[in-house]
Amino acid sequence: MIDGQDERLLQDELEGVATPEGSKRLRDRLARSAEVRARRQELEALARALDRVPMEEVPPDFKEGVMAAIAAAGRPSPARKGWLENPGGVARRHPVLAWGYPFLAGAVAGGLLIALATGNLAPRPRTDLPVSGAMLPGPGRGALVDHRELSLGTARVALETRRAADGVRVGFDLARAPGAELTMEFDIAALQPVGLRWERPGRHRAELEAGSVRLRVMEDGRGTVLLSPSSAGDAPILVRFRREGGSTEAVLHTAAVGPGR
Amino acid sequence: MTAEDEETLVLRSLAGDQRAFGELVSAHQRVLFNIAQRMLNDREDARDVTQTAFLKAWQKLHTYDRRSKFFSWIYRILLNEALNQLRQRRRLDPLDERMASPERSPEERTEANEIGAIVQEGLMKLAAEHRQLIILRHVLHLSHREMAGLVNLPEKTVKSRLYTGRQLLGGILRQRGIRPT
Numbered sequence: 020m021i022d023g024q025d026e027r028l029l030q031d032e033l034e035g036v037a038t039p040e041g042s043k044r045l046r047d048r049l050a051r052s053a054e055v056r057a058r059r060q061e062l063e064a065l066a067r068a069l070d071r072v073p074m075e076e077v078p079p080d081f082k083e084g085v086m087a088a089i090a091a092a093g094r095p096s097p098a099r100k101g102w103l104e105n106p107g108g109v110a111r112r113h114p115v116l117a118w119g120y121p122f123l124a125g126a127v128a129g130g131l132l133i134a135l136a137t138g139n140l141a142p143r144p145r146t147d148l149p150v151s152g153a154m155l156p157g158p159g160r161g162a163l164v165d166h167r168e169l170s171l172g173t174a175r176v177a178l179e180t181r182r183a184a185d186g187v188r189v190g191f192d193l194a195r196a197p198g199a200e201l202t203m204e205f206d207i208a209a210l211q212p213v214g215l216r217w218e219r220p221g222r223h224r225a226e227l228e229a230g231s232v233r234l235r236v237m238e239d240g241r242g243t244v245l246l247s248p249s250s251a252g253d254a255p256i257l258v259r260f261r262r263e264g265g266s267t268e269a270v271l272h273t274a275a276v277g278p279g280r
Numbered sequence: 281m282t283a284e285d286e287e288t289l290v291l292r293s294l295a296g297d298q299r300a301f302g303e304l305v306s307a308h309q310r311v312l313f314n315i316a317q318r319m320l321n322d323r324e325d326a327r328d329v330t331q332t333a334f335l336k337a338w339q340k341l342h343t344y345d346r347r348s349k350f351f352s353w354i355y356r357i358l359l360n361e362a363l364n365q366l367r368q369r370r371r372l373d374p375l376d377e378r379m380a381s382p383e384r385s386p387e388e389r390t391e392a393n394e395i396g397a398i399v400q401e402g403l404m405k406l407a408a409e410h411r412q413l414i415i416l417r418h419v420l421h422l423s424h425r426e427m428a429g430l431v432n433l434p435e436k437t438v439k440s441r442l443y444t445g446r447q448l449l450g451g452i453l454r455q456r457g458i459r460p461t
Contacts, residue, residue, distance in 0.1 A: 026443070026447065027443065030442075030443045030446065030447075034424070034439075034442075036424070036439075061450060061454075062446070062450065065446060065449065065450050065453070066418070066446075068398070068399050069399055069414065069417075069418035069419075069446075069449075070418055070421075071396070072318070072396045072399055072400070072418065072419060073396055074310065074314050074419065075313070075314055075317055075323075076310070077309050077310055077313045077327075077330075078323070078327050081309060081313065081327060081330070081331065082302065082305050082306065082309060084327075084331050085302075085305050085309075085331050085334045085335065086298065086302055086305070088331065088334075088335045088338075089298055089301060089334070089335060089338040090298060092335060092338060092339055094295075094296035257343070270342060
């Protein structure tokens with residue numbers, strides 16, 4: 020009778036990864052068991068059949084289709100680190116983050132709930148808000164690092180990042196964007212959310228997932244997300260602006276980016 | 281294509297050079313299309329999914345970590361797209377016609393010598409996690425280590441899933457009276 024060990028020995032042999040001891044044991048089993056011999060034939064035949072599955076050619080106009088699609092999509096966003104695509108990878112490279120995620124997410128979610136309930140977290144004088152109506156830099160609000168403007172139809176959002184004494188401030192100013200969603204994704208190893216303040220209170224919602232802040236606005240909205248950086252280096256933030264029927268995105272830098280980036 | 285060439289093409293693509301990205305498409309389209317074809321068993325779906333994977337790669341190129349291989353990165357995009365496609369199929373088609381191929385006798389099959397079709401049919405009965413490893417091993421002829429890097433799993437797990445997948449595939453074919461020769 021074939022047991023799990025026989026099967027493993029046979030498959031190891033088939034894969035060319037059998038150990039000398041395994042090979043010897045398999046030879047013994049093959050010499051004594053017709054079932055094992057039959058199973059080997061079966062596995063070999065299956066592997067042959069699999070190996071004979073032919074590679075197919077791509078449809079003739081395949082590449083043209085891809086090139087037309089990317090031409091319509093415009094150029095990719097500027098280069099930055101790859102952690103946004105794979106936060107799990109960050110956790111694997113830095114195991115402490117694997118258990119840190121739930122803790123941090125819970126802590127920040129609690130903080131944001133307070134922010135939602137009170138309207139503000141870590142309130143500051145209104146004049147200290149980093150976002151002016153025109154998104155222009157103002158005195159004492161930290162150094163302007165980056166700014167972007169995204170639009171979807173008539174809806175638009177102006178964004179800026181500043182380095183201030185208390186951290187990185189991401190100012191946003193949404194106009195003509197009812198029902199729009201603004202998401203900021205960042206590396207939680209590099210940036211930790213500290214607070215959120217709406218300059219124009221309204222029927223807005225904020226949600227937190229690990230490494231991201233999501234804002235939904237029901238009318239025009241303006242405010243600031245305060246993030247605490249772990250270093251003075253750049254920790255890019257991927258911003259997505261979505262409305263029904265479309266989305267667009269941009270990367271905001273949080274420190275001056277060298278020419279090599 | 282060397283890793284340096286690929287790195288250069290990625291950098292040029294990031295700068296908006298569509299021709300550079302076109303070279304990356306040329307380099308990887310055949311393998312990716314074949315993976316999609318084996319995962320989905322439908323040429324049109326495979327084409328859509330592979331084209332979408334390339335488009336997403338272009339749009340998200342800034343998120344690509346250049347310490348890893350471009351192929352590993354786009355492979356994961358492709359796999360996600362293929363899995364989404366399979367999920368969508370399950371929602372839309374309780375009995376997918378692609379899966380319910382007309383029953384034919386083993387003799388008819390042998391006569392037709394449809395090895396590819398027979399194996400493909402069996403592959404479609406496997407869970408995606410087993411199917412993708414069989415494809416990587418037998419269509420792309422990757423080593424256990426290469427597969428582990430691609431699917432982000434320990435080599436041991438890859439080996440075990442590959443063995444299980446092959447065992448299940450053998451069982452499925454045997455159950456249907458098919459014995460590959």
